[in-house]
Amino acid sequence: MPSPPLLELSDRAREIFRLVVEGYLGDGQPVGSKTLAGGLDLSPASIRSVMADLERLGLLAAPHTSAGRLPTETGLRLFVDGMMQVAEPSAAERAVIERELSGSGPVETALARTSALLSSLSACAGVVMVPAREPRLQQMSIVPLGDDRALAVLVGEDGDVENRVVPLASGTDPAALEQAANYITARLQGRTLAEAARAMHREIASERAELDAAARDLVERGLAVWSEDAARRPVLIVRGQANLLDEVAMGDLERVRMLIDDIERSEQVAALLDNARDADGARIFIGSENKLFSLSGSSVIASPYRDREGKVIGVVGVIGPTRLNYARLVPMVDFTARSLGLSLDARAGHSGR
Structure with a gap:
C-alpha cells in the first residue's frame, strides 16, 4: 500500500515512528513501547496506541504478538525519503577512501580496491560495475x-x-x-x-x-x-559477502542463503545497478522494490561514477539487509563514487603522458 505523506502524521506519531526506525536500524531488533517510554513523556500504553495506528497505516509491523514493532519496507521508504538526516563521511573515512583509491596502476586494481573498501566501511557486500570500455x-x-x-x-x-x-x-x-x-x-x-x-x-x-x-x-x-x-569478461566485482553473516542474520540463515545466491547472479545484479546510472547521486532500492532481492528482503545503495567529461562509466554500491545505516552509507557511497571517478581520470592522465 502507498505510504501516507508525512504531513498526515501527528508530531507525536512522527517522533515515535522515527524512534522505532532508528532503533531497528541500530540493532536489527523490534522496538517496544517500554524502550521508547524512557525517552518520551508518554506512558507505554499511549505509545502502544500510536504504534498500533502506524501499523494500520502500513508503516510498522509486529513480527510476534508480544514483540515490539519494526518498520515495513513502506515505512523504511517513507523514512529514507522524508525524515533521514544524512551524515557526511568523517574526515578519517574520507582520508581512507582517498588514500585507497590514489596512485597509478591498472584500472582493474582500482575497481577491485573500491569494492573491498566499500565492503570494509559498510560491513556489507561491496559491488562495482566494471565500466564498458575499449582501451586504445x-x-x-x-x-x-x-x-x-x-x-x-x-x-x-x-x-x-x-x-x-x-x-x-x-x-x-x-x-x-x-x-x-x-x-x-x-x-x-x-x-x-x-x-x-x-x-x-x-x-x-x-x-x-x-x-x-x-x-x-x-x-x-x-x-x-x-x-x-x-x-x-565479468561485469561485476563483488567483495565482502561474508559480512552478511552477522549475529542478527544468523537467526535467519535461509534469508542470508537467498541473498548470497542473488548476489551470485551477476547479470541480474548488473541490471539492477544499471538503474542507478542516470541518478544525480545515490539511489536506494529497498527489499521488494527490486525483484532480484525481493525474497531475501535486502537493500541496495548505488551511485554512478563518471569520467572527467561527466559521462557515466560505471556504478558502485553496497548490498545488505534492509536495516542498513542509510544516513551514513548513502553519502559514503556517493563520496566513493566521486573519488573513484577522479582516480580513474588520474590514471588515464598519467598513462597519457
Missing part, C-alpha cells in the same frame, strides 16, 4: 610457448598489459609470429581492438595485407581468441 592499444607481441601455442601480449595506452594464449597451426614458422605481431602493432596504435580488427579484416579480405598464409592465419586466430574472451 599501443603494441602487441607474440611469444612462442611450444609447437602448438603462443602467448599474445597486448599493451594499452593506459599501461595495462593483457596476455592470452593463442593456438598455433602445427609447424608454424617463428618468423610468422614476428610478422603477425608487427602487422597487428602497426594497425593497433591509437585504436581499440574492435577498430583494429575491422581494419585488418578488410585488408585481409581484399588481399591487401602483406602477409604470408601462416601469418594471416595467426592474425585471424588471435583476433578470434581475444574477441571471444572479452565477451566473457
